[in-house]
Amino acid sequence: xxxxxxxxxxxxxxxxxxxxxxxxxxxxxxxxxxxxxxxxxxxxxxxxxxxxxxxxxxxxxxxxxxxxxxxxxxxxxxxxxxxxxxxxxxxxxxxxxxxxxxxxxxxxxxxxxxxxxxxxxxxxxxxxxxxxxxxxxxxxxxxxxxxxxxxxxxxxxxxxxxxxxxxxxxxxxxxxxxxxxxxxxxxxxxxxxxxxxxxxxxxxxxxxxxxxxxxxxxxxxxxxxxxxxxxxxxxxxxxxxxxxxxxxxxxxxxxxxxxxxxxxxxxxxxxxxxxxxxxxxxxxxxxxxxxxxxxxxxxxxxxxxxxxxxxxxxxxxxxxxxxxxxxxxxxxxxxxxxxxxxxxxxxxxxxxxxxxxxxxxxxxxxxxxxxxxxxxxxxxxxxxxxxxxxxxxxxxxxxxxxxxxxxxxxxxxxxxxxxxxxxxxxxxxxxxxxxxxxxxxxxxxxxxxxxxxx
Amino acid sequence: xxxxxxxxxxxxxxxxxxxxxxxxxxxxxxxxxxxxxxxxxxxxxxxxxxxxxxxxxxxxxxxxxxxxxxxxxxxxxxxxxxxxxxxxxxxxxxxxxxxxxxxxxxxxxxxxxxxxxxxxxxxxxxxxxxxxxxxxxxxxxxxxxxxxxxxxxxxxxxxxxxxxxxxxxxxxxxxxxxxxxxxxxxxxxxxxxxxxxxxxxxxxxxxxxxxxxxxxxxxxxxxxxxxxxxxxxxxxxxxxxxxxxxxxxxxxxxxxxxxxxxxxxxxxxxxxxxxxxxxxxxxxxxxxxxxxxxxxxxxxxxxxxxxxxxxxxxxxxxxxxxxxxxxxxxxxxxxxxxxxxxxxxxxxxxxxxxxxxxxxxxxxxxxxxxxxxx
Numbered sequence: 056x057x058x059x060x061x062x063x064x065x066x067x068x069x070x071x072x073x074x075x076x077x078x079x080x081x082x083x084x085x086x087x088x089x090x091x092x093x094x095x096x097x098x099x100x101x102x103x104x105x106x107x108x109x110x111x112x113x114x115x116x117x118x119x120x121x122x123x124x125x126x127x128x129x130x131x132x133x134x135x136x137x138x139x140x141x142x143x144x145x146x147x148x149x150x151x152x153x154x155x156x157x158x159x160x161x162x163x164x165x166x167x168x169x170x171x172x173x174x175x176x177x178x179x180x181x182x183x184x185x186x187x188x189x190x191x192x193x194x195x196x197x198x199x200x201x202x203x204x205x206x207x208x209x210x211x212x213x214x215x216x217x218x219x220x221x222x223x224x225x226x227x228x229x230x231x232x233x234x235x236x237x238x239x240x241x242x243x244x245x246x247x248x249x250x251x252x253x254x255x256x257x258x259x260x261x262x263x264x265x266x267x268x269x270x271x272x273x274x275x276x277x278x279x280x281x282x283x284x285x286x287x288x289x290x291x292x293x294x295x296x297x298x299x300x301x302x303x304x305x306x307x308x309x310x311x312x313x314x315x316x317x318x319x320x321x322x323x324x325x326x327x328x329x330x331x332x333x334x335x336x337x338x339x340x341x342x343x344x345x346x347x348x349x350x351x352x353x354x355x356x357x358x359x360x361x362x363x364x365x366x367x368x369x370x371x372x373x374x375x376x377x378x379x380x381x382x383x384x385x386x387x388x389x390x391x392x393x394x395x396x397x398x399x400x401x402x403x404x405x406x407x408x409x410x411x412x413x414x415x416x417x418x419x420x421x422x423x424x425x426x427x428x429x430x431x432x433x434x435x436x437x438x439x440x441x442x443x444x445x446x447x448x449x450x451x452x453x454x455x456x457x458x459x460x461x462x463x464x465x466x467x468x469x470x471x472x473x474x475x476x477x478x479x480x481x482x483x484x485x486x487x488x489x490x491x492x493x494x495x496x497x498x499x500x501x502x503x504x505x506x507x508x509x
Numbered sequence: 510x511x512x513x514x515x516x517x518x519x520x521x522x523x524x525x526x527x528x529x530x531x532x533x534x535x536x537x538x539x540x541x542x543x544x545x546x547x548x549x550x551x552x553x554x555x556x557x558x559x560x561x562x563x564x565x566x567x568x569x570x571x572x573x574x575x576x577x578x579x580x581x582x583x584x585x586x587x588x589x590x591x592x593x594x595x596x597x598x599x600x601x602x603x604x605x606x607x608x609x610x611x612x613x614x615x616x617x618x619x620x621x622x623x624x625x626x627x628x629x630x631x632x633x634x635x636x637x638x639x640x641x642x643x644x645x646x647x648x649x650x651x652x653x654x655x656x657x658x659x660x661x662x663x664x665x666x667x668x669x670x671x672x673x674x675x676x677x678x679x680x681x682x683x684x685x686x687x688x689x690x691x692x693x694x695x696x697x698x699x700x701x702x703x704x705x706x707x708x709x710x711x712x713x714x715x716x717x718x719x720x721x722x723x724x725x726x727x728x729x730x731x732x733x734x735x736x737x738x739x740x741x742x743x744x745x746x747x748x749x750x751x752x753x754x755x756x757x758x759x760x761x762x763x764x765x766x767x768x769x770x771x772x773x774x775x776x777x778x779x780x781x782x783x784x785x786x787x788x789x790x791x792x793x794x795x796x797x798x799x800x801x802x803x804x805x806x807x808x809x810x811x812x813x814x815x816x817x818x819x820x821x822x823x824x825x826x827x828x829x830x831x832x833x834x835x836x837x838x839x840x841x842x843x844x845x846x847x848x849x850x851x852x853x854x855x856x857x858x859x860x861x862x863x864x865x866x867x868x869x870x871x872x873x874x875x876x877x878x879x880x881x882x883x
Contacts, residue, residue: 133850187844189829189858191579219634219803223609226634226803227838234842235808244640247606247631259639425606426629427616440882458832461577462613464622 063207067172071124074106077113098489101371102171105312108374111340111349112312119316122329127168133158139212139272142232144225145389146420147217147243148410149324151265154284155274160211161323162229163275166198168319170368170487173198178486179205188231193224193456194487195364201230213271215264220245224456229231241267245415247423249431254412261411278403284326287400287405288413291325292395294334299393302342302385302444307358308339309372311384312357318390324341344379346501351377357508360446361387362437362467362479363422364454364486369377369494372501385444391417393439394431397490427463436468441477448508450501453483455491480504512723513700519707520750521591523565524598527711537659538598540589540624542587542614543605544774545632546791549671550652551603552713554661560709561790563587563861577619581610581830583861588614591622592793601626601658603651608801608835612679626658635803636795644788653692669785672848674713678776681720682708686722686772690820693732693852698742698763704752705771738881740818743767743843744828744860745836755867756826756874760882765820767813773797776812800835809839817852824881826874827856 069314082088083104094483107113133140138158138415145163152159170176177378184190186204188197202208214233218225226242243260246253265276266276295317300333300343302309316333324330344350365387366372376382394416397458429435431477440446449471451464468479482500485491512545519525528538539551540561548558563586572588591598601624604615612629621626628653633640652663682744683702689696704723708716745861748770753763767773779785779792797812798805817825825847829836838857847854859866 075820126726153634187841189834189841191832192834193838197694216803222607224834225802228802230806231838231842240804242635243847244635244803246633246643256639256643337875425631426612427620434744455579456834457836458579459613461579462610464577465575466616 060290061135063169063173067168068124068127068131069125070172071120073207075117075121075124077107077117079110079114081107083108083112089393091159093113096174097174097185098369098482098494099174101369101374101494102118105374107371109310109377111313111344112310114167115310115313115316115333115340118333119320122317122324122327122333122472123168125329128321129158130160131466132166134209139178139248139274140209141213141215141268142199142211142229142238143215144217144419145322146221146227146414147215148325148414149323150284150288150410150413150415151261151268151281152278153326154273155265155268155276156266156280156283157213157272157274159323161165162199163195164319164322165208166195166487167367169198169202170489171370176368177205177490188228191224191456192228192459193222193454194485195456196225196228198487200228204234210236210238211399212239213268213405214240215243216240217243217414217420218245219243220247221424222457222459224458225419228447239271241271245420247425248429249415249421249425254408254415257415258408258411260413261407263409276403279405281406282400284427285400285409287328287331289397289400290328291330291334292392292397293322294331294338295392298338298341302344305358306348306355306443307383307385308344308347308349310344311351311377311382312370312385313337313401314386314390315370315373321390321392351383353381354381355383356407357384357505358383358445358447360385360449362449362451362464363388363457363460364452364493365389366452366484366497367486370491371494373376375498384488385446386440388422391440392416392435393443394421417486423459425427427466431465433460434470437471438474439477441471446477447481448504450504451475451479451481452486453481454486455483455488456485456492474499510718512726513535513703516719516723519711521690522704523562523595527715528559528598528803530559530796531712532598533637537600539626539643539655540596540599540602541604542602542611543607544608544769544796545605545607545793545801546603546630548649549668549675549779549789550648550655550663552671552674552703553663554655554659555657556600556655556661557712558709560748561587561596561602562706562710563590564609564749565595566590572617574609575621579832580613581608581745581832581861582865583830584610584614585771587615587862588622588651593616596624599624601628603655604629606631606835607799609856610832617770618691628631628654632794634801636805637796639779641790641794643792645787648790649794655684664787666791672779672781672785672789674717676781678713678717678720679726680707682775683716684724685720686765686820692821693726693735694733694764695730697753698740698766699750699754699756699757701763702748702753702771706748706750709770709880710754733816738878739764739819739821739823740763741767741813741822741825742828743813743825744840744857745830745833747828751867752870753858754872759875759878761824761874761878763826764822765816767797767809767816769799772841773812774797787843800839806839806842810843813843813847814850817847822852824877825854826857826877827854830861833856852878
């Protein structure tokens with residue numbers, strides 16, 4: 056374990072731990088707090104304020120941050136505990152790894168934390184390119200690759216690639232890491248369609264994944280342990296579905312920042328009691344807010360949806376929308392899980408089938424495979440989400456590496472406008488690389504768009 | 510007219526004279542885009558498979574309004590031709606989900622300029638028994654779709670005939686590549702590319718005849734100087750001989766490749782004994798894999814190294830079209846592996862299209878050749 060590595064991971068864990076016990080009476084105008092805020096860079100200050108200013112957001116973030124800090128600490132110390140670490144993409148269900156006592160490290164989630172907390176994050180995006188990777192590859196993984204290249208992250212024991220057929224950039228970077236760093240990798244092929252035959256094909260692939268994980272980790276899949284994990288996962292699903300129900304309310308009582316907490320919990324911690332605790336806390340807060348009629352300030356003027364990915368390098372958008380713009384951030388597609396199934400816990404087969412089905416319905420896998428106009432695809436889902444959550448507008452972030460989404464943005468946007476009359480805006484930004492379009496410019500562009508909607 | 514000139518005319522013209530003659534007989538032409546499309550299915554239905562190209566496009570403004578600058582320029586060029594009506598002579602197009610770009614090319618073509626028959630064949634991204642089974646079921650669906658749309662019956666005996674004709678074509682191409690691999694090759698890389706281009710846009714039987722004639726004629730040609738630097742080209746889709754010519758004008762000769770448009774696409778034969786449909790499935794599913802096939806890197810690298818050895822290659826050009834994540838990433842792995850094996854290698858990112866980036870490419874290749882020569 057090198058000195059520099061400790062600096063990177065430990066500082067992220069430390070930040071989460073520090074922000075997991077924020078006092079209810081936190082005063083941002085307090086001179087000491089003000090001095091602390093002034094010492095941060097603008098982007099980090101924005102992220103901190105977004106998380107702490109609203110007492111409800113602060114309360115749910117406390118729980119989320121405590122769980123996330125624990126999770127990252129587990130990745131950091133996995134070897135000390137005799138555990139294997141598997142790097143997984145965001146479209147791989149973490150439950151099976153929890154059940155098999157393998158630590159699932161979501162690459163995009165790690166990348167996001169690093170983007171928010173590492174001052175020099177962009178240098179690692181660049182390092183991955185300097186070491187050979189094309190710059191058109193996705194920044195959602197390139198930061199982690201750069202950290203690996205720099206030796207600031209340990210090599211994982213296992214890689215799992217679940218994006219075959221959904222995103223070339225995502226699947227190739229996992230293959231690249233496997234070849235370059237000589238890491239065992241398991242590939243899960245995503246079927247083209249979303250019918251019964253496809254679900255069977257995918258479930259079979261999932262069984263093979265379990266077998267491969269057993270061989271690579273030396274751990275076995277215990278039925279009772281799997282059932283415990285699936286039951287916890289089901290509890291989390293029921294809770295976030297209830298929160299999603301509340302998002303349908305006009306005005307929406309769910310704080311914008313919930314989406315970010317949900318993102319990290321759903322993609323890494325579902326299947327654990329920590330995730331259940333977070334969702335319970337969030338649900339309680341949202342219920343109270345609904346009762347009190349709480350909503351964005353000064354009033355809900357626009358119900359907003361990202362068509363696919365959002366902007367994650369600077370999270371002030373959530374705060375800005377909520378506190379200043381009167382904009383409800385309903386969802387981006389990475390936090391949209393209306394089609395997540397409840398797992399049948401009867402036996403191992405039903406549980407694996409349920410987990411596979413859940414994974415086939417995860418963001419990107421579900422919407423970006425196949426052709427644009429197939430059932431259960433991007434257009435289908437956007438029509439569902441716009442109608443269900445009563446969105447007033449859509450924004451495509453224009454994330455540079457999402458070639459498959461860029462390739463049909465116009466078709467999809469036109470169809471939604473034709474069918475539902477809901478307008479779209481296409482930006483040219485990047486979810487993790489602040490240099491493509493700075494957040495200040497993104498805010499200007501969004502403001503101009505909103506002016507046309509009021 | 511010399512045989513090569515006949516092939517060159519085919520290569521230069523989108524709707525070439527052979528297609529006109531074919532259509533005059535009331536027969537159909539169907540476009541395709543990828544080497545995972547089993548052409549014999551179409552051929553056995555007396556349909557001419559035509560490999561869709563983006564050559565001849567000088568502007569992609571229509572396609573750019575649907576796709577974007579982050580999408581592959583090859584796909585944008587093809588779509589532009591489709592939206593311009595240049596492919597109206599096609600009676601249909603059978604696509605493959607080869608990569609994200611081509612998949613979206615299909616979506617837009619189907620939405621904005623549909624041909625009477627539009628089909629996409631979903632191919633798994635992993636070579637394993639369940640994947641082969643999936644592929645087989647999908648090819649059966651394709652076969653039925655062709656039969657239903659065109660009112661034909663694709664019989665096994667016709668499939669066997671087609672497989673034999675296609676194998677013959679592959680054997681002739683291998684002879685061409687043997688000549689290229691010889692010490693004083695009588696064929697330039699640009700000429701070979703012209704031949705490859707003609708071979709996928711005209712009836713196979715007539716192509717085989719022309720290629721056979723060409724091989725006889727070429728034996729009488731003077732040999733190329735063996736002072737030229739012998740190169741291999743690999744990477745993204747490349748059907749433009751002008752790129753190769755641009756490289757060869759600098760004092761090199763391209764003696765082999767690992768392109769889907771070239772050796773990687775035709776190297777493997779179909780077993781003609783036994784159940785011909787099953788054999789076609791095996792051949793197409795297991796042929797030398799494209800980087801879209803996960804976990805097959807070592808096989809692809811091995812193929813490149815084999816080509817380097819058999820053609821006595823002195824340097825490798827790994828090119829990829831900008832935004833081609835599949836080849837761009839593979840190239841980033843291949844380059845250090847080839848360098849480690851003692852083969853000087855250059856990576857080039859380019860845009861698709863005849864002479865696109867020509868000046869920049871020449872400068873970089875020139876420096877590369879100096880490195881090898883010096």
